[in-house]
Amino acid sequence: MTLNPSPNLFSRYAGTLPPDWPGGFWWHWLVFTVIIIVFVLALVMGFIWLERRGMGRMQARLGPNRTGPFGLLQPVADAIKVLLKEDIVPAKGDKIVHWLAPVVAFFPVLMIFAVVPFQNGALLADLNIGILYVVAISSVATVGIFMAGWGSSNKYSLLGAMRNVAAVVSYEIPLVLSIVGVVLIAGSLSLNQIVLAQDIPFILLQPLGFLLFFIGGCAEINRSPFDLFEADSEIVAGFHIEYSGMKFAMFYLMEYAEALAISAILTTIFLGGWRGPVLPPWLWFLIKVIAVFFVMVWTRTTLPRVRIDQLMALAWKFLLPLALINLFITGIEVLTWPAALPWAMVPVNIAIMAVLVLLWSKLFKLGWGRVEV
Amino acid sequence: MKFERYGKGIAKGLMVTIRHLFRHPVTTQYPEQRLNTSRRIRGNELIWDNIKCTGCATCAKSCPQGAIRIVTSVNSVENKYVVEKFDVDTGYCIQCGLCVEACPYEAIFMGYAYERAKYRRGELVQADEMLLASTERRRSGYMYPEIAAELPKQTLLVEGKIKE
Numbered sequence: 001m002t003l004n005p006s007p008n009l010f011s012r013y014a015g016t017l018p019p020d021w022p023g024g025f026w027w028h029w030l031v032f033t034v035i036i037i038v039f040v041l042a043l044v045m046g047f048i049w050l051e052r053r054g055m056g057r058m059q060a061r062l063g064p065n066r067t068g069p070f071g072l073l074q075p076v077a078d079a080i081k082v083l084l085k086e087d088i089v090p091a092k093g094d095k096i097v098h099w100l101a102p103v104v105a106f107f108p109v110l111m112i113f114a115v116v117p118f119q120n121g122a123l124l125a126d127l128n129i130g131i132l133y134v135v136a137i138s139s140v141a142t143v144g145i146f147m148a149g150w151g152s153s154n155k156y157s158l159l160g161a162m163r164n165v166a167a168v169v170s171y172e173i174p175l176v177l178s179i180v181g182v183v184l185i186a187g188s189l190s191l192n193q194i195v196l197a198q199d200i201p202f203i204l205l206q207p208l209g210f211l212l213f214f215i216g217g218c219a220e221i222n223r224s225p226f227d228l229f230e231a232d233s234e235i236v237a238g239f240h241i242e243y244s245g246m247k248f249a250m251f252y253l254m255e256y257a258e259a260l261a262i263s264a265i266l267t268t269i270f271l272g273g274w275r276g277p278v279l280p281p282w283l284w285f286l287i288k289v290i291a292v293f294f295v296m297v298w299t300r301t302t303l304p305r306v307r308i309d310q311l312m313a314l315a316w317k318f319l320l321p322l323a324l325i326n327l328f329i330t331g332i333e334v335l336t337w338p339a340a341l342p343w344a345m346v347p348v349n350i351a352i353m354a355v356l357v358l359l360w361s362k363l364f365k366l367g368w369g370r371v372e373v
Numbered sequence: 374m375k376f377e378r379y380g381k382g383i384a385k386g387l388m389v390t391i392r393h394l395f396r397h398p399v400t401t402q403y404p405e406q407r408l409n410t411s412r413r414i415r416g417n418e419l420i421w422d423n424i425k426c427t428g429c430a431t432c433a434k435s436c437p438q439g440a441i442r443i444v445t446s447v448n449s450v451e452n453k454y455v456v457e458k459f460d461v462d463t464g465y466c467i468q469c470g471l472c473v474e475a476c477p478y479e480a481i482f483m484g485y486a487y488e489r490a491k492y493r494r495g496e497l498v499q500a501d502e503m504l505l506a507s508t509e510r511r512r513s514g515y516m517y518p519e520i521a522a523e524l525p526k527q528t529l530l531v532e533g534k535i536k537e
Contacts, residue, residue: 058390061400302386361379 032124044256045075058301087245097151102250105144119281130191152242160238164229174319175216178209181330195273208353221258225303263292408528412521415468418484421504425480428454435475440465460500482512
């Protein structure tokens, strides 16, 4: 039995396929699509559990512990609850936009995983512009969020969506600039090639880039402390205020899938992706992704929410100049550093990061114009 | 040059939260895990001693809610009151403990229990024999240190791991 719908289609791709792809294009497509969907859904459930339990423990409480052992079935219970809820569409809302928004917001996030390598060469599509594709496709989710904000016909949802758009526009720049530093060192845009280039994890070669990417990533996917697009205490729930039932579940899923995507990209380009001793590569990848997400939970528990002006000030006055300087220094290093001494770059770059952050903390003030913040 | 905004506060905050991750949680799983309450708790019931009670109705007079009703008749032979009816509407009771403090004969006590919710208002009215002390209806140490000494010590969360 073959999965090819038409032999012509297969033969069209057959010549362009790398020889090591097992079973041809369609098998590869099917296997990796299933792997990605299962990976995303399973890890999103794991993340919800990890976030709620971890946050609970950090706040000296237990977190959900009624459903299943250690509350492991809590995400399942949440999903069932959300599926059984009534789907309400606001009477004055833009119905089509309101209906489409969760889909538009969720699927780009799922598509990011097409280029994330689970182990050497194990990815849906080894695009030679992999990281550019990630940057491009991840911004599309914002359109969905703005559609949700607009289509709900609610001032809070529109406010939240506009904040989100503003934040994504601002944070995309330092995010991309920090990625460019990695690309300069790795010499490739393909995520698999970037992982293969990491004999030294890029977190050591690009510590400042890592910091900027982490902050920018957290801001883009509205994780606390940058979760003011859905700040419960001021704009109730932001863009998904008018959503219920399955559509809300899509947004919830998107939120965690985005966190997973940022963790996966961060793992891939800074932490050495699937590389690691002893354990199998996919397990290393999984461990690193979960560790990165744990740091996100950790910062969420710790830091209070920032205001919108502080968010903008952080992006334009702190992250952007540092990203530019980082890019400049990285460019000089790539051009002039002797290839025999890659490890010597590590202390130099860490020192540069420390000096830059210290200096910028003098120049940078939150709440400009106020005496004390 | 003084540096103070380079993220020291963030690092300090992160250390606090990670330390809490390895601490024991302060919440308790209530139905399975019960803590000992204060030995001087003013629980939501009253305990009445019908032997010591003389029917003087000081408790009823002291009750700011008027929750205590006491009906007495006169026993002219022994020259004292006979308590015919003594009931407390615990739905009105605000657990102020004034009746316990007012009683000149140490005949009324606050209850030690706190799980006395009922489904009907009528069930909240406790009368006569229902008010007597028993193993389920222990007296609280409120106003009476000698009773408090017999009760188990209060569980304090700062003491570390909670015993089941």
